[in-house]
Amino acid sequence: MHGKYKALWLNDDGFLEVIDQKKLPFEYETIVLKTTDEIVLAIKDMTVRGAGVIGSVAAFGIYIACLENQNNYADLLVKAKQIRESRPTAVNLMWAVDKMLNLLKNSENLVDDAKAYAIKLNDEEALESQKIAKYGCDIIENILKQKNKKTINILTHCNAGWLAVIDEGTALAPIYEAKKRGIDVHVWVDETRPRNQGASLTAWELTESDVKHTIIADNTGGHLMQSGMVDMVITGADRVSANGDVANKIGTYLKALAAKDNDIPFYVAIPASTFDFNIKDGVKDIPIELRSENEVKYIKGIDNNGVIREVLITPKDSPAVNYGFDVTPARLVTGLITNKGVCEADFDKIQEKFNKQ
Amino acid sequence: MHGKYKALWLNDDGFLEVIDQKKLPFEYETIVLKTTDEIVLAIKDMTVRGAGVIGSVAAFGIYIACLENQNNYADLLVKAKQIRESRPTAVNLMWAVDKMLNLLKNSENLVDDAKAYAIKLNDEEALESQKIAKYGCDIIENILKQKNKKTINILTHCNAGWLAVIDEGTALAPIYEAKKRGIDVHVWVDETRPRNQGASLTAWELTESDVKHTIIADNTGGHLMQSGMVDMVITGADRVSANGDVANKIGTYLKALAAKDNDIPFYVAIPASTFDFNIKDGVKDIPIELRSENEVKYIKGIDNNGVIREVLITPKDSPAVNYGFDVTPARLVTGLITNKGVCEADFDKIQEKFNKQ
Numbered sequence: 252m253h254g255k256y257k258a259l260w261l262n263d264d265g266f267l268e269v270i271d272q273k274k275l276p277f278e279y280e281t282i283v284l285k286t287t288d289e290i291v292l293a294i295k296d297m298t299v300r301g302a303g304v305i306g307s308v309a310a311f312g313i314y315i316a317c318l319e320n321q322n323n324y325a326d327l328l329v330k331a332k333q334i335r336e337s338r339p340t341a342v343n344l345m346w347a348v349d350k351m352l353n354l355l356k357n358s359e360n361l362v363d364d365a366k367a368y369a370i371k372l373n374d375e376e377a378l379e380s381q382k383i384a385k386y387g388c389d390i391i392e393n394i395l396k397q398k399n400k401k402t403i404n405i406l407t408h409c410n411a412g413w414l415a416v417i418d419e420g421t422a423l424a425p426i427y428e429a430k431k432r433g434i435d436v437h438v439w440v441d442e443t444r445p446r447n448q449g450a451s452l453t454a455w456e457l458t459e460s461d462v463k464h465t466i467i468a469d470n471t472g473g474h475l476m477q478s479g480m481v482d483m484v485i486t487g488a489d490r491v492s493a494n495g496d497v498a499n500k501i502g503t504y505l506k507a508l509a510a511k512d513n514d515i516p517f518y519v520a521i522p523a524s525t526f527d528f529n530i531k532d533g534v535k536d537i538p539i540e541l542r543s544e545n546e547v548k549y550i551k552g553i554d555n556n557g558v559i560r561e562v563l564i565t566p567k568d569s570p571a572v573n574y575g576f577d578v579t580p581a582r583l584v585t586g587l588i589t590n591k592g593v594c595e596a597d598f599d600k601i602q603e604k605f606n607k608q
Numbered sequence: 609m610h611g612k613y614k615a616l617w618l619n620d621d622g623f624l625e626v627i628d629q630k631k632l633p634f635e636y637e638t639i640v641l642k643t644t645d646e647i648v649l650a651i652k653d654m655t656v657r658g659a660g661v662i663g664s665v666a667a668f669g670i671y672i673a674c675l676e677n678q679n680n681y682a683d684l685l686v687k688a689k690q691i692r693e694s695r696p697t698a699v700n701l702m703w704a705v706d707k708m709l710n711l712l713k714n715s716e717n718l719v720d721d722a723k724a725y726a727i728k729l730n731d732e733e734a735l736e737s738q739k740i741a742k743y744g745c746d747i748i749e750n751i752l753k754q755k756n757k758k759t760i761n762i763l764t765h766c767n768a769g770w771l772a773v774i775d776e777g778t779a780l781a782p783i784y785e786a787k788k789r790g791i792d793v794h795v796w797v798d799e800t801r802p803r804n805q806g807a808s809l810t811a812w813e814l815t816e817s818d819v820k821h822t823i824i825a826d827n828t829g830g831h832l833m834q835s836g837m838v839d840m841v842i843t844g845a846d847r848v849s850a851n852g853d854v855a856n857k858i859g860t861y862l863k864a865l866a867a868k869d870n871d872i873p874f875y876v877a878i879p880a881s882t883f884d885f886n887i888k889d890g891v892k893d894i895p896i897e898l899r900s901e902n903e904v905k906y907i908k909g910i911d912n913n914g915v916i917r918e919v920l921i922t923p924k925d926s927p928a929v930n931y932g933f934d935v936t937p938a939r940l941v942t943g944l945i946t947n948k949g950v951c952e953a954d955f956d957k958i959q960e961k962f963n964k965q
Contacts, residue, residue, distance in 0.1 A: 276922065276923040276926075277920075440926075442801070442904070442921075442922075443827070444799070444801060444825040444826060444827055445825045445827075447921060450904075450921055450922045450926075451921070451922065451923075454922055454923050454926040455923045455926075457926075458923050458925060458926055464926065464927075465926075465927050465928060465929050466904060466905070466922050466926050466927070466928040466929075467904070467928065467929055467930075468801040468802045468826070468858065468859070468904055468930070469801060469825070469826050469827050469859070470800070470801055470802075470826050470857075470858040470859025470862065470934075471858055471859070471929070471930075471931055471934075472862070473859070473861040473862040473865070473934055474858060474861065474896065474931050474933075474934035474935075475931075477861070477891065477934070477935070500827075501825065501827045501828055501831060502825070502826070502827025502828070502830070504830040504831065504834070504866070505827065505829070505830040505862040505863075505865070505866055506862075508830070508862070508865040508866060508869055509861070509862055509865060512865055534834065539831065547799070547807075547823060547824070547825055548823070549909075550907055550909060550919070550921060551919075551921070552906070552907060552919025552920050552921040553919055553920045554917055554918070554919050554920075555918075560911055560917060560919055561911070561912075562907070562908075562909025562910055562911050562917055562919060563634075563909050563910045563911075564799075564804060564807055564808070564907060564908070564909040565633065565799075565807045565808065565811055565823050566633040566808075566811050566812045566815050568815060569633075569797075569807075569811040569812075569814075569815055569821065569822075569823050570821075570822050570823070571822060571823040571824065572822050572823075572824055572828070573824075573825070573828075574828055574831050574832075576831075577827075577828075577830055577831035577834070578831075578834070
């Protein structure tokens with residue numbers, strides 16, 4: 252494996268190397284993680300972030316823990332617990348740790364087996380991403396055909412590319428596939444306040460991958476859609492309820508409303524593991540994370556001497572609130588692009604395709 | 609006049625004193641403008657901004673020009689031209705200069721007359737604002753009565769308060785009036801990227817005026833509305849077409865869509881002079897200003913040493929676009945709160961009330 256277009260890989264010494272996403276888009280640096288403590292810290296301080304990427308780091312983290320413990324399963328359980336608890340709300344993290352532990356339960360060679368299983372898990376995720384890429388790109392081709400156009404303009408929100416999900420992401424996977432198929436693709440990148448994952452991570456990723464793009468303030472998408480400058484919207488999702496409501500980065504709902512108002516297809520790209528079948532009404536019941544107001548009040552950038560600085564952008568004493576996600580009702584979603592094909596955002600259709608097999 | 613809750617006033621020496629809005633919300637400083645050149649510069653570099661405030665500065669600017677020229681009308685015309693051209697797209701600026709010149713055409717004492725006319729113009733604007741305040745606050749009281757609630761939660765976008773429009777603004781005027789009437793009012797302040805007029809100017813203004821408020825990323829309003837945390841939306845407008853379409857700061861349209869989707873009243877507060885009867889279809893025909901991409905790519909804040917700094921928040925080479933305004937279709941507007949009363953955003957109703965008198 253190598254660093255180009257990947258968020259993490261095993262380096263030549265057999266340790267886990269990751270891109271330090273905290274420093275993007277200002278500096279490209281990688282960090283080698285050799286111990287469980289380093290794995291835990293990298294997840295905690297958001298050196299690595301994004302559902303899929305955290306899962307993969309956790310899986311390789313179990314391998315790193317095995318390296319430290321050699322062949323002691325009891326010791327491994329202690330280290331695994333630390334990794335599992337490094338971020339309390341990351342479903343993929345827990346899933347990956349539990350899956351690895353389960354696979355290793357009867358292993359006689361923890362180190363070699365953990366390495367093999369982590370690579371396998373990673374490859375399986377990559378395969379899911381490739382399938383999302385393919386199904387999503389078929390939609391892009393259809394839209395171009397229908398409109399008899401050469402260039403597709405896709406609006407995306409937040410970051411659901413290869414910095415977030417192994418190997419090419421979810422929302423961005425069809426875009427990378429389009430580029431491979433020789434389609435002229437241009438991406439409108441919502442900056443995605445308050446954490447600016449669009450303006451920092453997505454714009455950086457698209458630059459690295461040589462995909463044409465333009466950064467816009469989150470306020471801008473409505474005007475672009477009204478003016479015929481957007482052909483489709485693709486976002487990722489953090490959780491999709493059984494009825495097809497989509498929890499994703501705050502602001503997604505506003506773009507979905509604008510897409511509906513202007514008859515623009517609005518797609519959500521997800522691996523099937525994103526469904527939460529226990530929640531029947533996403534708008535009502537998906538819990539929304541309330542994050543620190545400082546993410547709204549302060550912003551990080553680079554000054555003209557190349558120094559990364561954080562500055563306050565509001566009156567010091569004005570309060571702010573910071574909801575991390577919102578829920579887009581299924582009625583605004585044209586379709587869910589999954590590794591098992593495209594599915595309507597509809598309770599029965601989702602049950603049929605994903606929950607009754 | 610004095611500086612509290614006013615963007616400009618004549619000081620004890622008879623010169624024009626203005627709040628330096630470039631430094632808000634980080635530093636409160638006023639600047640005394642004694643010459644035409646200083647007036648022109650203050651408008652150009654956005655020391656003063658906001659439609660009404662620019663108009664008033666221009667009117668007082670004519671008085672300052674008269675002071676410089678004493679009683680020479682020909683010289684005044686030269687200075688007036690400089691003021692008139694200090695910002696090319698500010699309708700109020702041109703209107704105020706032309707009005708002053710017209711009033712002064714036959715004056716035998718330019719200095720005294722200009723001072724009197726500028727004060728009169730300013731007072732007339734203040735009166736318009738007071739009427740908007742009253743009509744708007746009546747709506748607030750009705751909503752509280754209907755909902756049987758004690759606290760009103762109002763979402764606003766950009767800055768249309770006393771830093772923008774003499775004397776209490778447009779969108780914020782009903783809010784100040786509500787406070788005067790003893791209503792418990794809380795304002796959700798959209799930060800309003802990319803220039804952050806909400807997070808900087810509106811939040812500062814509300815702090816100064818002791819109005820409860822909370823700053824939110826522009827992405828957040830949809831979730832708040834979905835969750836029952838917004839009772840009404842009030843924004844200002846830069847131009848309203850004959851059919852009631854509303855051009856306002858970029859992002860207004862997205863909030864109007866969310867308000868409609870959640871049955872929340874969406875009001876636009878304007879002086880009657882904001883109507884452009886020449887434009888019959890605002891969505892199609894109101895021109896949208898394309899501003900510098902640097903307003904998206906760079907942001908100004910204050911570091912932890914109290915130094916105001918500008919930082920780059922995107923990859924250096926990623927392009928950005930920056931449309932200044934969008935147009936909210938009349939169908940999403942509950943009503944227009946004007947100095948002549950509340951009017952439906954409808955061609956015939958607008959004609960009847962404003963254009964056939």
